[in-house]
Amino acid sequence: MRIAVDAMGGDYAPEVAVAGAVLAQPDCPADIVLIGPENEIRSILDTRNPPSRLQVCHAQDFIGMDEAGPVAIRKKKDASISVAMRLLAAGEVDAVVSAGNSAAIVAAARHYVGLVHGLRRPALAVVLPMPQGSVLLADVGAHAEAVTEHLVQSAALVHAYLKTVTGVESPRLGMLNIGKERVKGTESTRRAYSLLERSRLNFVGNLEPHELFTGQADAVVCDGFVGNIVLKLHECWVGVWRRLLAKQQPLPGSADTAQGDLNPGAGRLESRWNCQDIGGAPLLGARKTVVVAHGCSRESAIANAVHVAVTALETGSIERVVNYLDTTPILSELKLYSARWVLDHWKNRWGGHKKPS
Amino acid sequence: MRIAVDAMGGDYAPEVAVAGAVLAQPDCPADIVLIGPENEIRSILDTRNPPSRLQVCHAQDFIGMDEAGPVAIRKKKDASISVAMRLLAAGEVDAVVSAGNSAAIVAAARHYVGLVHGLRRPALAVVLPMPQGSVLLADVGAHAEAVTEHLVQSAALVHAYLKTVTGVESPRLGMLNIGKERVKGTESTRRAYSLLERSRLNFVGNLEPHELFTGQADAVVCDGFVGNIVLKLHECWVGVWRRLLAKQQPLPGSADTAQGDLNPGAGRLESRWNCQDIGGAPLLGARKTVVVAHGCSRESAIANAVHVAVTALETGSIERVVNYLDTTPILSELKLYSARWVLDHWKNRWGGHKKPS
Numbered sequence: 001m002r003i004a005v006d007a008m009g010g011d012y013a014p015e016v017a018v019a020g021a022v023l024a025q026p027d028c029p030a031d032i033v034l035i036g037p038e039n040e041i042r043s044i045l046d047t048r049n050p051p052s053r054l055q056v057c058h059a060q061d062f063i064g065m066d067e068a069g070p071v072a073i074r075k076k077k078d079a080s081i082s083v084a085m086r087l088l089a090a091g092e093v094d095a096v097v098s099a100g101n102s103a104a105i106v107a108a109a110r111h112y113v114g115l116v117h118g119l120r121r122p123a124l125a126v127v128l129p130m131p132q133g134s135v136l137l138a139d140v141g142a143h144a145e146a147v148t149e150h151l152v153q154s155a156a157l158v159h160a161y162l163k164t165v166t167g168v169e170s171p172r173l174g175m176l177n178i179g180k181e182r183v184k185g186t187e188s189t190r191r192a193y194s195l196l197e198r199s200r201l202n203f204v205g206n207l208e209p210h211e212l213f214t215g216q217a218d219a220v221v222c223d224g225f226v227g228n229i230v231l232k233l234h235e236c237w238v239g240v241w242r243r244l245l246a247k248q249q250p251l252p253g254s255a256d257t258a259q260g261d262l263n264p265g266a267g268r269l270e271s272r273w274n275c276q277d278i279g280g281a282p283l284l285g286a287r288k289t290v291v292v293a294h295g296c297s298r299e300s301a302i303a304n305a306v307h308v309a310v311t312a313l314e315t316g317s318i319e320r321v322v323n324y325l326d327t328t329p330i331l332s333e334l335k336l337y338s339a340r341w342v343l344d345h346w347k348n349r350w351g352g353h354k355k356p357s
Numbered sequence: 358m359r360i361a362v363d364a365m366g367g368d369y370a371p372e373v374a375v376a377g378a379v380l381a382q383p384d385c386p387a388d389i390v391l392i393g394p395e396n397e398i399r400s401i402l403d404t405r406n407p408p409s410r411l412q413v414c415h416a417q418d419f420i421g422m423d424e425a426g427p428v429a430i431r432k433k434k435d436a437s438i439s440v441a442m443r444l445l446a447a448g449e450v451d452a453v454v455s456a457g458n459s460a461a462i463v464a465a466a467r468h469y470v471g472l473v474h475g476l477r478r479p480a481l482a483v484v485l486p487m488p489q490g491s492v493l494l495a496d497v498g499a500h501a502e503a504v505t506e507h508l509v510q511s512a513a514l515v516h517a518y519l520k521t522v523t524g525v526e527s528p529r530l531g532m533l534n535i536g537k538e539r540v541k542g543t544e545s546t547r548r549a550y551s552l553l554e555r556s557r558l559n560f561v562g563n564l565e566p567h568e569l570f571t572g573q574a575d576a577v578v579c580d581g582f583v584g585n586i587v588l589k590l591h592e593c594w595v596g597v598w599r600r601l602l603a604k605q606q607p608l609p610g611s612a613d614t615a616q617g618d619l620n621p622g623a624g625r626l627e628s629r630w631n632c633q634d635i636g637g638a639p640l641l642g643a644r645k646t647v648v649v650a651h652g653c654s655r656e657s658a659i660a661n662a663v664h665v666a667v668t669a670l671e672t673g674s675i676e677r678v679v680n681y682l683d684t685t686p687i688l689s690e691l692k693l694y695s696a697r698w699v700l701d702h703w704k705n706r707w708g709g710h711k712k713p714s
Contacts (some may be wrong), residue, residue: 182423183425225543229587233567233587236567
């Protein structure tokens with residue numbers, strides 16, 4: 001088992017990505033390959049007493065966080081993320097981990113590794129810990145914008161993931177929206193509602209934000225912009241709340257309550273919700289294991305993202321999702337419903353019939 | 358001073374809206390007029406010992422939460438919200454409060470009351486309490502979708518509000534986005550970034566969700582879908598956090614920690630963040646005072662929304678925003694920048710010049 005880590009990905013690359021790989025290697029059953037400018041990586045490694053299994057693969061170029069991802073992937077064939085994805089496609093590594101420009105990671109995965117047959121684009125899915133169990137949220141940022149087809153395909157992806165990996169027979173899927181009613185939200189969410197309702201997926205309807213916490217659904221879909229905002233709010237709020245609470249009511253005998261441990265339970269919760277401890281999210285829909293970490297990842301987050309990749313490889317989760325979608329007609333059915341909806345829509349528009357629901 | 362309350366607005370209408378008006382009237386310097394089916398309202402009032410100043414104005418029809426707002430406003434001329442807005446336009450009441458279908462409220466305000474000259478559409482703005490002061494967030498749900506022009510006009514609205522009402526000389530405006538970099542987000546946010554940067558507004562750039570809490574901006578703009586999600590998460594999270602914390606670490610000597618008051622500070626915070634206590638948000642850009650409350654408002658929320666309207670009338674905040682925007686060329690300047698951007702864009706597209714930033 002070999003895992004490629006994009007040494008040039010993230011706000012603090014290459015130092016932090018390299019340090020993360022050094023941190024991860026001892027407990028990691030896989031060999032880690034750092035991808036990036038060899039001299040630079042070696043000089044960082046020299047200061048850190050690297051494990052002997054850690055390898056380096058040279059890549060001249062890199063893609064910055066402020067570049068337009070898909071354009072950069074077309075232009076920079078020797079960027080670290082492109083090299084990593086080529087190794088993955090060739091089977092020389094089994095997974096790629098990157099905290100780089102997520103649009104570029106997604107574009108590279110699509111271009112070099114490929115997607116499930118019939119899928120328009122992949123989605124990033126994360127498990128959010130909740131008072132009642134947990135909820136899988138997708139997309140959390142693979143793409144900022146989503147039309148109807150992307151939303152319903154994300155639903156198919158999380159369905160496949162929950163069914164094959166967690167073994168839930170008929171996972172309950174919701175759509176994050178600003179109201180329960182089917183007319184609420186954007187045109188994309190309204191159309192997606194109609195399509196999901198007709199599909200074989202167990203669609204429980206629109207969920208408002210507070211319903212994320214009530215255990216009404218096993219997974220929730222939304223566009224990548226909204227999902228990313230929800231994820232990031234989710235990650236920061238425990239820390240913010242602790243600071244707020246500390247301000248409101250200083251603990252007796254504590255000199256610095258804002259810094260002090262207000263409550264041992266709060267510390268445990270904070271780590272459960274913290275992006276540095278969660279690590280990264282697998283890219284659902286790609287044909288091989290790609291784990292995307294936050295741009296702001298510190299070395300522990302990179303190390304945890306490597307562990308996410310190891311778990312995905314050990315459980316074969318990405319392979320299972322790909323097999324499931326390749327062998328069930330779920331994506332093609334959704335396309336059929338979509339085509340029917342468009343036909344109905346135009347027939348009613350020009351024929352004066354009842355508007356399709 | 359007279360305030361119309363839409364008796365048929367909200368998930369629990371008419372009972373809760375009527376009860377809210379009864380609750381609000383004693384402390385309220387304005388006379389409250391309940392708009393809705395007279396018989397139904399009178400029969401609810403009969404059970405409640407209503408204050409004598411409370412009036413009723415008959416409206417036959419109403420618009421449900423599951424109707425498409427703008428369509429319903431065109432069709433139902435006698436819906437309670439339409440009647441209320443006509444009274445407001447005619448000067449027979451000074452403000453309208455409704456917890457009804459927000460798309461319908463916005464459409465009615467626009468149709469009967471009118472908008473600031475040059476404004477494409479209004480925005481709902483709420484003040485979110487934060488560890489460092491507070492931040493004004495707009496739009497939180499007047500419209501679910503937003504193109505570039507709507508985003509920059511929302512920025513002009515919150516600028517006008519902060520400048521004229523809170524007296525901040527040059528309010529710092531941010532845009533909620535999934536990354537700091539200008540290329541991040543949707544096409545609308547990328548274009549809005551370019552326009553806001555060139556404008557006379559004090560634009561501080563993109564803000565990620567956790568930066569809402571750091572006091573980097575006085576106001577933050579986003580589309581109504583995202584704003585509504587952020588607002589609703591914001592409102593529910595203190596309660597969720599308390600439940601989580603209670604689960605993690607039972608308080609010694611407390612039989613039912615999930616219900617018990619874990620921390621007196623938490624209770625105070627929860628009420629500061631709770632939608633029932635915040636009441637409602639003023640519709641910025643409408644020419645008169647319109648306050649929109651959550652659909653899930655209980656009677657205390659309706660009463661608090663009436664107080665929001667009273668405060669707005671007493672401080673003349675909506676009037677000041679309208680005057681400011683009518684007398685400064687801020688909206689027309691933004692239109693000019695937008696037109697220039699489009700011209701540049703097409704010139705570069707066809708002329709092969711450098712892409713506009």
